[in-house]
Amino acid sequence: MLNSLRLFAGMACLAALALLGCKPSSPAPSGGASGTASATRRVAVVVSTLNNPWFVVLAETARDRARELGYEATLFDSQNDPAKEAQHFDNLIAAGYSAVLFNCTDAGGSVANVRRAKAAGIPVFCMDREITANDAAVSQILSDNYSGCVALGQYFVEQVGEKGTYIELLGLIADTNTWNRSKGFHSVVDRYPDLKMVAQQSADFDRSKALEVLESLLQAHPNVNAVFCGNDAMAMGAYQALLAAGKASKVKVFGFDGADDVVRSIAEGKITATVMQFPKTMARSAAENADRYLKGERNFPQRTPVAVELVTRDNVAKFGDYGRKP
Amino acid sequence: MATPSSEAPPRLRPVAWPWWVGAGLLLALFVIYPPVRLVKRGATASAAGGATAATFSAAAWVETFWRDRLQPAATRAPELAAFLQTLRDRPSAARSGSGKVLLRGSGRVTAVERNRVLVEVEGALVALVTGPVFGNAVRDGSGLVEVNDVPGLAEFNEVSAVINRLVEERVQPGIRAGARPGVVLRFAGCAEVPEELPAAPAPLLSLVPVWVEVTP
Numbered sequence: 001m002l003n004s005l006r007l008f009a010g011m012a013c014l015a016a017l018a019l020l021g022c023k024p025s026s027p028a029p030s031g032g033a034s035g036t037a038s039a040t041r042r043v044a045v046v047v048s049t050l051n052n053p054w055f056v057v058l059a060e061t062a063r064d065r066a067r068e069l070g071y072e073a074t075l076f077d078s079q080n081d082p083a084k085e086a087q088h089f090d091n092l093i094a095a096g097y098s099a100v101l102f103n104c105t106d107a108g109g110s111v112a113n114v115r116r117a118k119a120a121g122i123p124v125f126c127m128d129r130e131i132t133a134n135d136a137a138v139s140q141i142l143s144d145n146y147s148g149c150v151a152l153g154q155y156f157v158e159q160v161g162e163k164g165t166y167i168e169l170l171g172l173i174a175d176t177n178t179w180n181r182s183k184g185f186h187s188v189v190d191r192y193p194d195l196k197m198v199a200q201q202s203a204d205f206d207r208s209k210a211l212e213v214l215e216s217l218l219q220a221h222p223n224v225n226a227v228f229c230g231n232d233a234m235a236m237g238a239y240q241a242l243l244a245a246g247k248a249s250k251v252k253v254f255g256f257d258g259a260d261d262v263v264r265s266i267a268e269g270k271i272t273a274t275v276m277q278f279p280k281t282m283a284r285s286a287a288e289n290a291d292r293y294l295k296g297e298r299n300f301p302q303r304t305p306v307a308v309e310l311v312t313r314d315n316v317a318k319f320g321d322y323g324r325k326p
Numbered sequence: 327m328a329t330p331s332s333e334a335p336p337r338l339r340p341v342a343w344p345w346w347v348g349a350g351l352l353l354a355l356f357v358i359y360p361p362v363r364l365v366k367r368g369a370t371a372s373a374a375g376g377a378t379a380a381t382f383s384a385a386a387w388v389e390t391f392w393r394d395r396l397q398p399a400a401t402r403a404p405e406l407a408a409f410l411q412t413l414r415d416r417p418s419a420a421r422s423g424s425g426k427v428l429l430r431g432s433g434r435v436t437a438v439e440r441n442r443v444l445v446e447v448e449g450a451l452v453a454l455v456t457g458p459v460f461g462n463a464v465r466d467g468s469g470l471v472e473v474n475d476v477p478g479l480a481e482f483n484e485v486s487a488v489i490n491r492l493v494e495e496r497v498q499p500g501i502r503a504g505a506r507p508g509v510v511l512r513f514a515g516c517a518e519v520p521e522e523l524p525a526a527p528a529p530l531l532s533l534v535p536v537w538v539e540v541t542p
Binding site: 130132134142145146147150151153154176179180183184187188191301302303304305307 | 458487
């Protein structure tokens, strides 16, 4: 009996030592006022995907602004996979990063990752995509998607008319941006009973999926007047599908994001409209919030909506490079 | 001849640790690294979207806002006529802040259209929206609602939708019933300040009315 207890105690000691060895090699930041960004401080930029130019701009701007502020900054691509995102958080917590600039894959599911980082003393600053908790991230810099799609919906009615049929391509189902955009759009369009949505399907914010989904939907609904897409990547995929079906000149395509290729397509008359959200503004603000936090500031509003702007053929000359031209 | 037992190396005697050392270490381990963690129910709910988000009622919130904050604010809003003068003279100053404003004024109806009523205010033309109300002109223009007043962005948007519905239910019917060319309207409403001044004869501002009084 005594031998067993001794063996168990020895194993417990070994386990304790092993767990101690798992602690971050550099201490987690206390968030105290260091005054300047130490050379050893590192910022992680965790982004939902780098398979979409808009998110590449968001992530690289956040990384570059963090570097300008004196931090080492590293990109982590979650590839739209919550499991990969969770692994990134495991790694960055173990590695003792000072802060996370975060674009989540799942509004609800990602909250646990943010809480784990917070528990480890690593503050998280959300960019563009909301998490559904008010006490996990330090701040959330978010696009005002609903308002943008209200404006887009009004322009949609102007362009398509008060009578017709349309298809909606939704983004990621678990992302609140998907629904804020859809609800903003429908808050307008649903007021016109003769404007009928004949199909609504997710294409995961992905260009290739949008192409496939719309090709399939056009078989069942060949005479639609318009396609409303929850982002610009899907709008480009939808346009390709319409082009292949010989309907590009007859069906109006609406996007959201303000991606460069779509802004050019609006100027060329291929896409009807998009909504410019400002990834560079959001990324810089998140990085600057992180810097201020690490220097001791604590008074941050939980959510800060960033205004968006409707881009049409009438005003497209004012926009480019993911924002307004100077 | 030496016996084998006398030539064998001495055996190491195992150290006899007291049993309570192991038990103490084990206890310390469980205290430092507990195998389970107790959390409050509220914390779990918050992680899943928040109990407050689940129980938030935009209709109830807006009802209180409309009665206790918006209507009193409408009675002391800046004068429309003075704002229009600033808009013409210094458009950038007029657009400061959120770009949306709450104003009050009075004027004579010049035309009644399908979705709006045109009103002349000291020589300038404005429109009162009488058709479907979209957007956040009232929510943001009032300057009284902030995104962090409600659980999240979805609720913030819902607030806007409910406010717009109340405008359609409580304010617009009075305008549609009483507005005819020549009639004087006293009103308060919210508008998005245009980036560029519209060319005449288009109205300078389009206001979503939150209060109106018709004088025949």
